[in-house]
């Protein structure tokens with residue numbers, strides 16, 4: 493298992509995370525930023541658990557984010 497952590501307030505809405513992993517991300521029609529589906533939000537930080545099988549791809553998304561606001565924490 494792992495958590496994806498998203499510092500949403502710094503998102504520039506480029507859409508790369510959504511293009512790479514649409515099962516986890518969507519783009520908000522309200523403010524144009526990415527949103528983690530089914531995440532818990534605490535103080536502008538969104539967190540969602542993912543299974544082991546998604547970790548490698550989630551890390552690629554993390555590296556691809558141009559403003560580096562996606563973290564993948566394994567546990």
Ligand code: SF4
Nearest residue numbers: 503504506507509557
């Ligand atoms: S890749 Fe990063 S900056 Fe681009 S939409 Fe996703 S979270 Fe926002």
